[in-house]
Amino acid sequence: MRPSALFPLACAIVAFVLSMLCLFAGHKPGFMEEYHILTLNTSTLGHNLIPTTTSSSGSTPTATSIGSLFSSVADNITSTIEGDIGDDINNIIGDVADKLSAELGIKQWYSMHLMDMCEGTYTPNATAKGAHLNVTSCTNETAMYHFNITQQLEKELELGKLHLNLSDIDWPSNIQQDLNDLDIAIDALFVLYCIGIGAAGCAIIAALIAFFLRGSRLISLGNWGLASISFLALLIASIIITVVQIKAVDLINKYGNDIGVYAYKGGKYLALTWAAVALMFLAKMAWVVEFCVGRARRSREYTEKRASGGGWISRRKRSDEAALR
Numbered sequence: 001m002r003p004s005a006l007f008p009l010a011c012a013i014v015a016f017v018l019s020m021l022c023l024f025a026g027h028k029p030g031f032m033e034e035y036h037i038l039t040l041n042t043s044t045l046g047h048n049l050i051p052t053t054t055s056s057s058g059s060t061p062t063a064t065s066i067g068s069l070f071s072s073v074a075d076n077i078t079s080t081i082e083g084d085i086g087d088d089i090n091n092i093i094g095d096v097a098d099k100l101s102a103e104l105g106i107k108q109w110y111s112m113h114l115m116d117m118c119e120g121t122y123t124p125n126a127t128a129k130g131a132h133l134n135v136t137s138c139t140n141e142t143a144m145y146h147f148n149i150t151q152q153l154e155k156e157l158e159l160g161k162l163h164l165n166l167s168d169i170d171w172p173s174n175i176q177q178d179l180n181d182l183d184i185a186i187d188a189l190f191v192l193y194c195i196g197i198g199a200a201g202c203a204i205i206a207a208l209i210a211f212f213l214r215g216s217r218l219i220s221l222g223n224w225g226l227a228s229i230s231f232l233a234l235l236i237a238s239i240i241i242t243v244v245q246i247k248a249v250d251l252i253n254k255y256g257n258d259i260g261v262y263a264y265k266g267g268k269y270l271a272l273t274w275a276a277v278a279l280m281f282l283a284k285m286a287w288v289v290e291f292c293v294g295r296a297r298r299s300r301e302y303t304e305k306r307a308s309g310g311g312w313i314s315r316r317k318r319s320d321e322a323a324l325r
């Protein structure tokens with residue numbers, strides 16, 4: 001029994017669970033939705049289609065640039081929204097966040113997870129502070145999932161009341177093009193999490209062995225190796241996810257803000273993955289300490305034996321014989 005193995009064991013178990021959650025968060029509707037990699041707020045997507053007739057300056061530049069073809073679509077949106085709310089246009093602009101997406105047939109938010117995408121509405125409403133994410137559905141989970149928001153929006157717009165397509169809402173194709181550049185990183189993420197989880201699982205078993213068998217330094221070394229593999233894989237994955245988050249959110253906001261799409265980083269996911277890294281680091285360091293303590297103990301026993309006389313030479317002889325055999 002080696003009670004000191006319990007600390008790295010506990011660290012490895014918690015890191016194992018946390019990294020599993022990184023992989024599986026959001027894999028089905030309502031399961032840890034808050035732990036997404038990023039979310040898109042599409043509640044005001046297409047707001048530029050609605051001509052503002054408020055001020056003397058007339059319609060906004062965006063509304064005019066849409067052209068006559070789209071202004072008929074816009075009239076349609078305006079009239080349907082107006083019909084639904086039964087209010088004048090000035091108030092509609094304020095309330096648009098909560099109605100527009102439903103008119104277009106899309107959802108108010110889309111979230112990217114490691115293995116799928118979820119979508120839904122904000123409750124109580126899209127403009128409420130700290131609105132809750134009410135999940136409607138998620139795509140089927142796949143390993144190495146590629147976030148294809150363009151395809152999803154295209155599908156939903158087509159099924160919507162107004163039967164629009166992406167060019168009707170001025171959807172910038174750059175969003176998907178630039179997101180696709182991140183696909184390799186996302187594939188790597190999946191692999192790295194699998195390595196991290198696998199090594200953490202082995203580290204748990206190895207720590208149990210160290211706990212029950214009176215551990216040798218070799219066992220400490222093996223444990224250190226497994227903890228290090230897991231730590232490194234999770235560390236690289238966490239660095240990648242941090243960078244991917246920043247890049248994806250920046251590019252979506254860069255192209256999307258004009259048409260009313262906003263992207264937010266998933267802070268809770270980052271906390272989860274970095275916590276797993278920190279725990280695996282502690283486990284790794286604990287095994288370094290174990291190894292050094294083991295060595296100190298060994299050399300103490302060794303010098304004691306030598307001091308007690310004779311034993312060293314006969315032992316050495318024995319081990320030489322063993323090597324010859």
Ligand SMILES: *[C@@H]1O[C@H](CO)[C@@H](O)[C@H](O)[C@H]1NC(C)=O
Nearest residue numbers: 072073074076077080161162
């Ligand atoms: C306006 O909406 C109606 C259904 O609400 C649809 O039949 C019609 O084609 C739409 N018109 C345009 C120009 O989109």
Ligand SMILES: *[C@@H]1O[C@H](CO)[C@@H](O)[C@H](O)[C@H]1NC(C)=O
Nearest residue numbers: 041043044122126127131262
């Ligand atoms: C979604 O975006 C709109 C437009 O920027 C904003 O008013 C609203 O507060 C956002 N909703 C949430 C829940 O972040």
Ligand SMILES: *[C@@H]1O[C@H](CO)[C@@H](O)[C@H](O)[C@H]1NC(C)=O
Nearest residue numbers: 094095098124125126127128
């Ligand atoms: C959204 O919800 C908040 C809080 O419940 C409420 O104060 C606000 O009036 C709502 N806005 C709309 C447009 O319904």
Ligand SMILES: *[C@@H]1O[C@H](CO)[C@@H](O)[C@H](O)[C@H]1NC(C)=O
Nearest residue numbers: 121122123124132134135136
């Ligand atoms: C989630 O949305 C559905 C309709 O879209 C609604 O019936 C349900 O009450 C909402 N859930 C919460 C917790 O608000």
Ligand SMILES: *[C@@H]1O[C@H](CO)[C@@H](O)[C@H](O)[C@H]1NC(C)=O
Nearest residue numbers: 116138139140141142152155
């Ligand atoms: C999701 O999986 C179900 C069965 O598990 C299947 O029927 C459905 O077609 C799949 N959907 C997509 C979009 O692949």
Ligand SMILES: *[C@@H]1O[C@H](CO)[C@@H](O)[C@H](O)[C@H]1NC(C)=O
Nearest residue numbers: 146148150151152154180183
């Ligand atoms: C995303 O969906 C679009 C439209 O269906 C498709 O053309 C494109 O290849 C998809 N991109 C990826 C990376 O899957």
Ligand SMILES: *[C@@H]1O[C@H](CO)[C@@H](O)[C@H](O)[C@H]1NC(C)=O
Nearest residue numbers: 069073163164165166167168
């Ligand atoms: C989108 O719809 C408009 C008509 O509403 C059409 O002129 C245009 O070709 C469509 N674009 C695509 C890519 O299908």
